[in-house]
Amino acid sequence: DAKTTQPNSMESNEEEPVHLPCNHSTISGTDYIHWYRQLPSQGPEYVIHGLTSNVNNRMASLAIAEDRKSSTLILHRATLRDAAVYYCILDGTASKLTFGTGTRLQVTL
Amino acid sequence: EAGVAQSPRYKIIEKRQSVAFWCNPISGHATLYWYQQILGQGPKLLIQFQNNGVVDDSQLPKDRFSAERLKGVDSTLKIQPAKLEDSAVYLCASSSPTVTDTQYFGPGTRLTVL
Numbered sequence: 088d089a090k091t092t093q094p095n096s097m098e099s100n101e102e103e104p105v106h107l108p109c110n111h112s113t114i115s116g117t118d119y120i121h122w123y124r125q126l127p128s129q130g131p132e133y134v135i136h137g138l139t140s141n142v143n144n145r146m147a148s149l150a151i152a153e154d155r156k157s158s159t160l161i162l163h164r165a166t167l168r169d170a171a172v173y174y175c176i177l178d179g180t181a182s183k184l185t186f187g188t189g190t191r192l193q194v195t196l
Numbered sequence: 197e198a199g200v201a202q203s204p205r206y207k208i209i210e211k212r213q214s215v216a217f218w219c220n221p222i223s224g225h226a227t228l229y230w231y232q233q234i235l236g237q238g239p240k241l242l243i244q245f246q247n248n249g250v251v252d253d254s255q256l257p258k259d260r261f262s263a264e265r266l267k268g269v270d271s272t273l274k275i276q277p278a279k280l281e282d283s284a285v286y287l288c289a290s291s292s293p294t295v296t297d298t299q300y301f302g303p304g305t306r307l308t309v310l
Contacts, residue, residue: 123299130200130287130301131239174238183252184299186238 091175096191099165107160107190109175114155119178122149122160124171125189131174134160170194198222200302202288208308214276217305221269221290227251229299230263230273231287239287245271275307283309 092110099105111120122134135142135149137158142149148161162169174189201220209215221228226247231239242261244252247268256263260279265271275282285306289299 128303130289130304131299132301133298136298172238178297183241183244186240188236188238 091177091187093173093175093187093190095188096193098193098195099162101166101194101196102164105162105165105169105192105194107162107173107175107192108157109159110157111175111177112156114177120149120151120155120158121176121178121184122147123174123176123184123186124169125174126168126171131186134173136178165192165194167194167196200288200290200300202286202302202305204305205303206306206308208310209278210310211280212277214274215278215307216272216274217286217288217307219271219273219288219302221271221288222292222300225290225292225300226268227291227293227297228265228271229289229291230271231289233285233287233304235284242273278307278309280309283307 119136119138121136123131124134125131135144135147137149137151150159170193172189172191174186176184178184200222203218207215228245230242232242233239242256243263245265248265261275263273285304287301287304289301291297291299
């Protein structure tokens with residue numbers, strides 16, 4: 088499986104945008120980029136995914152570099168409820184998610 | 197739409213005892229997954245079912261772990277006998293076959309082995 092690299096932790100102030108980076112230099116042409124997040128004491132939840140083009144949904148935006156070797160999850164206005172561990176995952180087999188350790192996002196007032 | 201249900205939410209046992217976890221996936225989801233999440237780590241896939249058949253159990257410690265999905269709906273994961281290192285959260289997820297197979301996770305069962 089192609090590997091992703093994320094910072095261990097990040098901090099943000101409430102109501103400010105947050106940019107969570109992910110490097111995936113060995114991504115293959117068929118790998119989708121998925122983001123999941125895990126709130127404290129809960130199972131992971133789907134956030135967003137993309138292949139080549141930038142994507143937006145009600146939760147977040149996903150910006151994918153032109154060479155696809157990196158991507159950025161954008162939370163437009165962080166709230167305290169966005170404090171979680173965010174996982175960037177490459178999925179080329181359409182059903183197999185290999186989680187790393189993710190980025191722990193802290194949101195402060 | 198009801199989410200993935202798991203029970204129990206918490207379980208404490210002594211080493212060498214046995215334990216079972218139950219999962220009810222989202223209605224209509226053919227694929228079911230069991231993950232193990234050790235504290236401080238991301239979830240690790242133990243087994244994947246497609247309907248009632250096993251697709252991938254390469255990371256399941258088969259000497260002590262077993263799982264079944266009778267009738268292609270509910271699933272149980274069993275550990276017998278438990279070891280201290282089995283202390284973890286056991287997560288169940290389900291998905292419906294699409295191009296990207298978004299997985300929906302249950303709340304997990306926190307197992308403590310003493």
